[in-house]
Amino acid sequence: xxxxxxxxxxxxxxxxxVHALQVRLAEALHAGTLSQEQFLCVxxxxxxxxxxxxxxxxxxxxxxxxxxxxxxxxxxxxxxEVTYHGPGQLVLYxxxxxxxxxxxxxxxxxxxEELMLRVAADFGVQAARDPRNHGIWVGNxxxxxxxxxxxxxxxxxxxxxxxxLDLTPFGWINPCGLTDVQMTSMAxxxxxxxxxxxxKQRLVHHIRSLFSLEIREHSESQLFSLLKEPLLP
Amino acid sequence: xxxxxxxxxxxxxxxxxxxxxxxxxGETFRVGVSDYAQDQLGDIVFVELPEVGDSFAKGDECGTxxxxxxxxxxxxxxxxxxxxxxEALTDNPELINEDPYGAWILEIKPxxxxxxxxxxxxxxxxxxxxx
Numbered sequence: 001x002x003x004x005x006x007x008x009x010x011x012x013x014x015x016x017x018v019h020a021l022q023v024r025l026a027e028a029l030h031a032g033t034l035s036q037e038q039f040l041c042v043x044x045x046x047x048x049x050x051x052x053x054x055x056x057x058x059x060x061x062x063x064x065x066x067x068x069x070x071x072x073x074x075x076x077x078x079x080x081e082v083t084y085h086g087p088g089q090l091v092l093y094x095x096x097x098x099x100x101x102x103x104x105x106x107x108x109x110x111x112x113e114e115l116m117l118r119v120a121a122d123f124g125v126q127a128a129r130d131p132r133n134h135g136i137w138v139g140n141x142x143x144x145x146x147x148x149x150x151x152x153x154x155x156x157x158x159x160x161x162x163x164x165l166d167l168t169p170f171g172w173i174n175p176c177g178l179t180d181v182q183m184t185s186m187a188x189x190x191x192x193x194x195x196x197x198x199x200k201q202r203l204v205h206h207i208r209s210l211f212s213l214e215i216r217e218h219s220e221s222q223l224f225s226l227l228k229e230p231l232l233p
Numbered sequence: 234x235x236x237x238x239x240x241x242x243x244x245x246x247x248x249x250x251x252x253x254x255x256x257x258x259g260e261t262f263r264v265g266v267s268d269y270a271q272d273q274l275g276d277i278v279f280v281e282l283p284e285v286g287d288s289f290a291k292g293d294e295c296g297t298x299x300x301x302x303x304x305x306x307x308x309x310x311x312x313x314x315x316x317x318x319x320e321a322l323t324d325n326p327e328l329i330n331e332d333p334y335g336a337w338i339l340e341i342k343p344x345x346x347x348x349x350x351x352x353x354x355x356x357x358x359x360x361x362x363x364x
Contacts, residue, residue, distance in 0.1 A: 077297075077304055098273070104234050105303045106275035134301065148303035150274075152251055155303070 003037075005096075005213045007204055008223050010042040012087060015049065015074055018042050022156045025095045028227055030152040036226065037100075039207060039215070040093040041200060044085040046071045046169060051078050051147055058082040061172045071169065078147040078157040082173050088165030088185070090199055093158040094207075098150070101211065105155075109134055109146055111210055112159045116144040118206045119161065119199060123191035133181075141184035162186065163199050237362050240268045243334055247310065247352025250361070254334065255310040255341075255349060262311055262349065263337040266298065269362055271333045274300045277326045282318040283339060289313070291348055296338060298329070310352055313343040 010018060018040065028034035048059060048071065058081055059073070066073060085091060092115075098108060113129055116136045120127045120143060127136040127143050136144040144161040164187035186194045208215050218226075246254040252270035255262045271277065279299040289295050289309040296307040317340035322328060328336040343349070353361060 102234065104273050104275055105300050105305075107234065109301070109303070150303055150305040152306075152308075 003100075003213055004216055005037040005039060005207075005211070006223065006226070007039045007041065007207070007215045007217045008220055009200060009217070010040055010220060012043045012045065015044045015047040015072065015085060018044070018093070019074075019076065022093050022095060024227065026151055026154040026156045029095060029097060029154050034227060036216075037097065037213075038095045038223065040095070041203065042091050042093070043087050043089060043196070044091060046084070046086040048073045048082055048084055048169075048173065049078075050075045050082050058174045059172065060174070065172075076149075076157075078149045083145055083147070083160070084169045084173060085160060086165050086169060088163055088187075088196070090161045090163050090196060090203070091158070092161075092203065093156060096155050097153055098155050099153050105148065105150070108155065109148070112146050113144075115203070115206050115210055116159060116161050118210075119202045120144075120186060120189075120191070122202045123186055123194045123199070125186050125189045125191050138184055138189055141182045143184050143186065143189070161199070163191075163194060163196055235268070235272045237269075237359070240272070240359075240362070241334070242268065242355040242359055244355045246334070246355065247349050248355065248358035249308065249310045249352060251308045253308060253310045255352060256334075256337075257349065258340070261316055261340050261342050262313075264295075264310060264339050264341055265337045266307065266329060266333055267358070268333050270298075270305075271330050274298060274303070274305055275330075276300055277329050280322040280326045280329070280338065282320075282322065283315050285315050285318060287315045288344075289315070289341075291345075298326075307338065309339075309341065311341055311343045311348045312345050313341040316340050316342045 130137045134146045162185035170183040252267045281297040283295045291312045294306045295309040298305045
């Protein structure tokens with residue numbers, strides 16, 4: 001019988017708040033106060049996040065320009081450089097024990113790419129991997145990105161799939177440290193019937209098959225009650 | 234992924250749950266990551282080293298290893314003061330993949346040398362990896 005993992009749709013939620021939740025879940029999973037691995041699905045209000053290798057030089061606009069548009073800049077511990085999140089982009093944060101799944105980091109990155117490729121294909125978008133950089137691509141245009149962090153064998157952060165969002169802010173940065181890279185979205189690629197709700201549904205379907213996990217969808221409040229529950233002996 | 238039985242696990246080292254190793258070198262201990270850790274992480278592209286003179290308690294985060302798309306934290310297996318860091322890793326982080334036991338990361342002057350005896354011996358660490 002496959003293991004269970006939780007799936008929580010957090011809706012639209014600020015980056016920092018969800019980041020704090022990820023860290024809390026990763027710590028609880030490591031400490032054993034949480035037994036069930038979790039997949040957090042979310043959209044973020046507009047934000048630039050700076051990975052370990054990012055510098056402000058990758059951001060082509062000033063702080064005041066961003067402040068006028070209420071766009072935050074958040075430094076974080078994941079690998080990779082600077083990227084943008086905004087409404088209409090589907091973000092998935094799997095909080096997983098890699099060893100339990102017998103996954104090396106490289107295999108796990110491939111699996112997350114496969115997850116995005118299958119979801120895109122379900123809506124008629126043929127994307128591919130590119131050896132220059134992780135994530136998924138349609139020609140020279142990036143459709144989905146990956147960035148991970150690992151603490152005590154628990155992986156957090158995850159993937160961001162551009163479903164239907166304003167791509168303009170990507171033009172203000174040098175995404176993932178690559179030059180001459182354009183971002184694209186499923187909407188731009190003329191995906192069929194591509195609502196965020198439909199994409200989430202396919203995402204859950206492919207998580208089930210790719211990770212061999214039985215997924216239990218639960219609400220945010222159920223997730224918090226899981227965290228409060230003491231570990232049974 | 235390497236099979237567990239293919240992993241190199243030298244006998245004279247102490248290992249942690251988080252896959253660091255410690256090796257006694259006179260009055261100090263060298264610290265690195267195990268063959269399992271480097272294999273798990275894949276091609277290491279960046280190593281963030283602590284500063285010489287930093288003090289840590291056992292289990293504290295003392296650096297990070299970064300592979301192509303992930304950052305993994307490094308925890309010190311022993312309490313003490315950092316007396317040296319392996320600067321060669323700054324330019325050649327892949328040395329950890331090539332020789333995880335030659336490519337030490339930091340050298341620590343222990344404040345409680347007996348902590349070394351609480352680390353896993355190679356056989357026990359192997360059992361943990363199998364478990």
